Amino acid sequence: KAGVTQTPRYLIKTRGQQVTLSCSPISGHRSVSWYQQTPGQGLQFLFEYFSETQRNKGNFPGRFSGRQFSNSRSEMNVSTLELGDSALYLCASSETGFLYEQYFGPGTRLTVT
């Protein structure tokens, strides 16, 4: 099976703009989770989608949102970008849910200038 894919791999945006990141899970996986990785805060859970519904959410402001489509592909949106949003954004997919076995994509490196 193909692994988790994320597009784009690299992105440069300006403060105040918005950005959309995409994640395609492993075929058959219905759970998609998103994580932010920064040198200062480490790896932090953003949210999980399962069968098109947000099932769990981390402690991030409302500027961070997501959605999942019927084919399980997921998008994450960040509005009104701040410099501190510069990070590696990782997507992970799972058959049963993010508390269980997850498979991670390579990530999208977002730089906010």
Place this chain on the structure above:
Amino acid sequence: AQSVTQPDIHITVSEGASLELRCNYSYGATPYLFWYVQSPGQGLQLLLKYFSGDTLVQGIKGFEAEFKRSQSSFNLRKPSVHWSDAAEYFCAVGEGNTGNQFYFGTGTSLTVIP
């Protein structure tokens, strides 16, 4: 507060030597426990997981980990390290008792010297 602690920020070992990476967590019940590895510029790869049962779990690439409830620890071990094991290692906890959350430790960077 709920947390996952990896006390060692960086470890250097010689190739062929044994390895132990420490992980402690603070939760009321037994959470789901994981170890992931991240190579430079890559995503995370699952090494092993513990949900219940036998407290010594085997993973990929010759890694194993032991869950010790009394110490709230889940240390990762490998008897003989290879140069290709150099990477960042993350302990992680899935916690479903107080609202589903997933927490990562801060990571341990492993350097392997020939």
